[in-house]
Amino acid sequence: MQKDPLHPAKRRLWALLFMLGFCLLVSLAVSIPVSHQSSSMLYKFGWDRVSLRSGKTLGILSGLLLMVQLLLASRIKVLDRVFGLDKLLKTHRGLGLTLLVTAGLHPLLVFLPESGWTVPFRLEHWPEYLGVVLLLGIWSTALLALFSKSLGLCFEKWWLAHRLGTPLLIVFMGLHALNVSESFAKGFPRSFLLSALAASALVWIWIRLRPLRIRSQAYNVDRVDPAADRTTTVGLESTPGRDLAYAPGQFGFVRFRSRGISREEHPFTLASNPADKQRLEFIIRAVGDWTSRIPKLTPGETACIDGPYGLFSYLCYPDAAEFVFIAGGVGVTPFLSMLRHMETTREKRATTLIWSNRTRSVMILGREMDRLEQTLPALRLERTFTREPGGRKLDRRLLEQLLEPCSREARCFVCGPPGMMKDMRKILVRLGFSRRHIHQERFAL
Numbered sequence: 001m002q003k004d005p006l007h008p009a010k011r012r013l014w015a016l017l018f019m020l021g022f023c024l025l026v027s028l029a030v031s032i033p034v035s036h037q038s039s040s041m042l043y044k045f046g047w048d049r050v051s052l053r054s055g056k057t058l059g060i061l062s063g064l065l066l067m068v069q070l071l072l073a074s075r076i077k078v079l080d081r082v083f084g085l086d087k088l089l090k091t092h093r094g095l096g097l098t099l100l101v102t103a104g105l106h107p108l109l110v111f112l113p114e115s116g117w118t119v120p121f122r123l124e125h126w127p128e129y130l131g132v133v134l135l136l137g138i139w140s141t142a143l144l145a146l147f148s149k150s151l152g153l154c155f156e157k158w159w160l161a162h163r164l165g166t167p168l169l170i171v172f173m174g175l176h177a178l179n180v181s182e183s184f185a186k187g188f189p190r191s192f193l194l195s196a197l198a199a200s201a202l203v204w205i206w207i208r209l210r211p212l213r214i215r216s217q218a219y220n221v222d223r224v225d226p227a228a229d230r231t232t233t234v235g236l237e238s239t240p241g242r243d244l245a246y247a248p249g250q251f252g253f254v255r256f257r258s259r260g261i262s263r264e265e266h267p268f269t270l271a272s273n274p275a276d277k278q279r280l281e282f283i284i285r286a287v288g289d290w291t292s293r294i295p296k297l298t299p300g301e302t303a304c305i306d307g308p309y310g311l312f313s314y315l316c317y318p319d320a321a322e323f324v325f326i327a328g329g330v331g332v333t334p335f336l337s338m339l340r341h342m343e344t345t346r347e348k349r350a351t352t353l354i355w356s357n358r359t360r361s362v363m364i365l366g367r368e369m370d371r372l373e374q375t376l377p378a379l380r381l382e383r384t385f386t387r388e389p390g391g392r393k394l395d396r397r398l399l400e401q402l403l404e405p406c407s408r409e410a411r412c413f414v415c416g417p418p419g420m421m422k423d424m425r426k427i428l429v430r431l432g433f434s435r436r437h438i439h440q441e442r443f444a445l
């Protein structure tokens with residue numbers, strides 16, 4: 001069961017400890033070409049030696065980054081509680097780019113001091129050729145991740161390839177490192193590499209076993225109702241004793257066992273009130289193939305949830321004196337959960353929700369919002385429309401006007417389409433809100 005969100009001071013302390021651990025690992029890894037140099041280094045002098053040593057260092061760094069990539073994407077709960085899954089995945093994407101460069105520079109710098117650039121095609125040189133396969137594997141994985149959208153690749157197929165390909169790359173990396181260089185033949189470097197490979201194997205097994213763990217906590221679909229234009233509310237009922245504990249605003253990965261919809265796993269905000277332990281609710285807008293089939297779900301079918309994840313919750317900032325929520329369209333779901341929870345806890349802190357929609361017809365659970373506005377005395381709800389007659393886009397002037405009564409110390413939470421979130425962040429900073437107090441939830445991982 002998930003515990004309460006960590007206090008920001010504790011999160012900072014744990015983040016610092018994790019970062020120190022990571023820096024220690026990196027310094028141990030990159031010290032290997034100096035502390036345990038191979039015989040090839042003895043015949044190189046001057047720039048040749050610098051080049052060979054830098055090449056080896058970058059190779060080892062790439063191997064370590066590859067294993068860290070697995071860890072970042074493994075949805076380990078303790079890491080999520082400290083950093084938030086969205087930040088971990090953002091770092092995963094950034095490190096992917098770094099890996100692209102370090103792995104590419106590794107053979108370049110190792111071979112630069114050599115007179116020839118080719119390795120004779122003989123069986124004894126298999127570790128070098130495995131290195132070429134590894135490099136091509138790393139590049140294609142990173143480039144596909146970067147350009148999958150522009151190439152029009154189906155998310156599920158690309159993701160499956162990514163998930164199956166990465167462990168294979170780690171195996172190739174282990175075999176390459178253990179056999180290509182004398183440095184890993186014995187002593188500390190060999191133990192270091194073997195322990196890191198064993199840790200990666202454990203993480204991988206843990207990830208592969210996740211579906212089994214989740215399957216044991218199935219929920220019954222008990223409600224499938226239209227919530228607005230192209231939007232469906234899916235209600236779930238939990239079995240007593242197996243309720244999911246989550247903070248309002250968090251999300252989970254859901255997989256339905258249904259005749260009308262495939263078993264793909266998709267992330268959705270838990271829009272329900274966490275205080276109501278027996279009931280869960282998702283509000284799902286049709287944007288693609290899978291979400292368009294959601295109305296085909298029928299009561300009595302089951303859902304498995306992996307979660308909760310994320311730090312997009314007002315409970316993560318207990319010291320905040322005031323909150324500003326800005327929602328665009330279906331991005332209102334985390335705020336709905338937070339407001340429902342605030343109603344139960346009789347929240348007294350001033351809260352402003354600015355909710356922008358294209359038209360009234362796409363507003364989700366408009367009646368419930370009206371009710372929350374009545375029952376939550378500390379809530380100020382501002383509805384704005386972009387395509388209604390007289391409607392306006394949420395621009396700087398409008399936001400300045402709407403946020404005029406709010407303290408610049410307020411914690412701001414923004415969730416909506418990517419373009420809108422970028423604009424909102426810029427405007428909020430210009431209006432005097434602290435960058436550190438602006439939290440965003442992207443509806444894409």
Ligand SMILES: Cc1cc2nc3c(=O)[nH]c(=O)nc-3n(C[C@H](O)[C@H](O)[C@H](O)COP(=O)(O)OP(=O)(O)OC[C@H]3O[C@@H](n4cnc5c(N)ncnc54)[C@H](O)[C@@H]3O)c2cc1C
Nearest residue numbers: 265266267268269283284285288289290291333443444445
């Ligand atoms: C943290 C989070 C919370 C979300 N909460 C909600 C919500 O409350 N309500 C809602 O309507 N939508 C929510 N979404 C968006 C929702 O996950 C996508 O709209 C849905 O997965 C699209 O699936 P599709 O196959 O119909 O569309 P597609 O057209 O196939 O996909 C559209 C985009 O959604 C993303 N996506 C698709 N499949 C997956 C997947 N299996 N895993 C991860 N991302 C995927 C990709 O970025 C893709 O480009 C949330 C997303 C995230 C990350």
